[in-house]
Amino acid sequence: MIQYIVRRVLWMIALLFLVSAITFFIFYALPSADPAVLRAGKSPNPQLVEQIRHQLGLDKPLYEQYFDYMKNLLTKGDFGYSYQNNISVRTQIFQRLPATISLAVGAAILWLTVGILVGIISSTRPRSLIDRVSMGGALIAISAPVYFLGLVVLYLFADDIGLIKLFPGAGSYVPLSQDAGQWFGSLIMPWCVLAAAFAAFYARLLRSQMIDTMHEDYIRTARAKGLSERTVIFHHGVRAAITPIVTAAGLDIGVLLGGAILTETVFNIPGVGRLAYDSIINSDLPMIQGTVLLGAFFIVTANLIVDVAYAFVDPRVRY
């Protein structure tokens, strides 16, 4: 197992290198905006643009620029400075990461809890009223765009613009370290909105897996042995059916840790997703690199954790 983990970590590092190189070269291959021109403001003379190009090292060959970037990253942990506002990329990412983690992890807990519960209940009572209502609700939740759902929830329940003033509205997020109560309150609606579609998808996924699993021979054997239905479902049914959920959850959480742009936008949560989006719009290469690398890091790490977790969740899997 240790050998396997070491091998996967090495692959992870190679993959991050690859992602950084691809991001870097795509930026120049596609007709994105010229960073020197953007940095120079709207009406600089050509001399200033060239001076800025030189100052930022943008007049060097691409491979040299990439080498310089990676050297600074690996030796000093320096992601560079934003072309947009001159502020350290690392500082900006780390300022925003806690908000994104708060949002993603909280939503994940919510959607796993709801999704798994609904999936189990629906699968154990297929075609019942509760199953049909649950699956119908899931279909609606999957179909509702996050942006739309976010606005609806705010107009209904936000304490500033809502009809029923229940929860803190957009822009109320504060860090956990500053005020735990307000942190929790401000994230209730974002968690629900972000978790809705995921919970619905997971419920449907688990339901179909469980229905298949509950018809397996070993389930019949377990029942024949006289085990309670609860034990049959949770110890034998769920345990076997849940592996696809673990895979999906790992990847989904990894992706969201790289930023949940729409939810962050609607609820004005200063997370990494907004930062990434803005950096793309502004052709801010150092920031694009930083946020893409961060997203890639979370995804490959989540993948690794999922693969390792497999071994524990499903005894049939061993490395």
Place this chain on the structure above:
Amino acid sequence: MRKSLATLVPLLTVLALAVGACGGGNDNNNASGGNQKGGAAPNTGQTGKKGGTLTVLSLGDVDSLDPGYWYYQYDYMALGLPAQRELYSWKPQDNFVTPDIAVAAPQVSDGGKTLTIKIKPNIRYSPPLQNRMVKSADIKYAIERAFLPQVGNGYVGSYYTSIEGVKDYQDGKAKEISGIQTPDDTTLVLKLTAPSGVLATGVALALPATIPVPKDYAQKYDEAKQSTYGEHQVFTGPYMIPNDASGKLTGYTSGKNITLVRNPSWDAKTDFRPAYLDKVIFSGGNDITVGSRKILSGQSLLSGDFAAPPTTLLKQMVTQYKSQTSILPSQSIRFIALNTKVKPFDNINVRKAVGAVVNREALRTTRGGPAIGVVATHFIPPGMPGFDDAGGNAGPSGLDWNSKPAGDLQLAMNYMKKAGYSSGKYSGPPVLMVGDNQPPASKTGEALQAQLESLGFKLNYRQVQHPTMLSKFCGVPKAAVAICPNLGWGKDFFDSQSMIDPIFNGKNIAPVNNANYAQVDDPAFNKAMDSATQLTDAAERATAWADIDKQVTQGAYIIPWLWDNQVNFASKNVNGVVNKFNSSWDIAFTSLK
């Protein structure tokens, strides 16, 4: 404050240039501009209640913390006007400058080639330099550093290059600009190679490049690859961003918020700003729909860089929230550029045909209809000096192709026949048009596409992000883009040089970041513009630039289609004051009720 309008619209950008709207929707309301429509009566801010905390909701952030970089609307609103002081500044209701750090208007001598400016002796910096007075040498350094690539100023190359010694300084041959002299701590002398109207009248000296920067404090931050002085700046205005003992700002989080508190070094006796509020928080990252609703229904909130509220809300604003809304012409224009170096637009009759076929009202509809501004007929917008002389709302007389706001296909076909297209329709190869890929600008491009196709044009139409459109296509002559439909321009100050010269002077054609999109290079125009630039009398300048505007319109190099309005709105308990110079709220004059 020159700005490319469409940049601002996508969520970021956004710096907001006016789009906005409303109030009656009568196109003729805007004659000479500056009138407030639809909303509350103009508020001068001469009286107000002291104290309180105000929150400004915005989409994005300031472009930079560095005063040497500030150029855009939100930079001025958040920091330039409330937290710093320039040599000259703008009172909310005025379209002329008021001495700020300066004692009086520049003394002009030597045939306009020497400007002497006395500065107030008793203006102090914010902590940690609270014991230090502003000196003329600090303004000299501020102007010098604005030329540094690590600061990246976007306008000194346009307005300050007539100062002696600038070229040597830029080329690295001199360590200082010889034409900026400081005979004593309260006197600044600018020696010019030629008279400059924008410097002599003080309008260009009201730009943030004259915000004093103490050299011995700032130089270490300016030596980096990109200056970090902005994160350590000291303030001269009534407000400041909180900082620590070393001067590092602690009240700023990129993209999230800027906090302004009272500057303990500020002395009200030296300033014309009343500065009623105790604290101001600029909160970024808001969704425009949610943010707009919060402002209208909440307390102590103000709109920041919201270029245009959503259409449904806009309707409510002019009815339900009229007293909370201010709508003003923003002295900016949207236009279509026809590249005179690309066939068939090297032919004036083809350009006139395009001018005739374009349905400007339909283009305006793509941005929200009559509410968002007035159909433009020439380049100088309402409220700017020279607007009336250049033709007012109707535009220059005798230009039939320019007088059909709904377009006239038959007239356009007549011009195409004059251009040599016997059928009255274009029959050549496809032409390249590059526009924005984000609505509403993308909708404008698509509407124009349909209109041009009715005249037989086959378009190779590419839609890209706005910054890409400018920096890789429309602003790059080598890209040979024939039509750019999503261009805009706003004033830098109340002087029409800032509108006309960058767009139409042939000497401004540059290989990159070219703002002369149509590549107009007429020696007669260039000469007229160079002469107008040197006029030092404001009235003479207005007339001269209006004459040039008429000639530019006659050449049909660009098709103007909209003079924007700016919509600003506030919570009910806010006594908001709009500064006409910036077309946005002036925090230093705004108070709570």
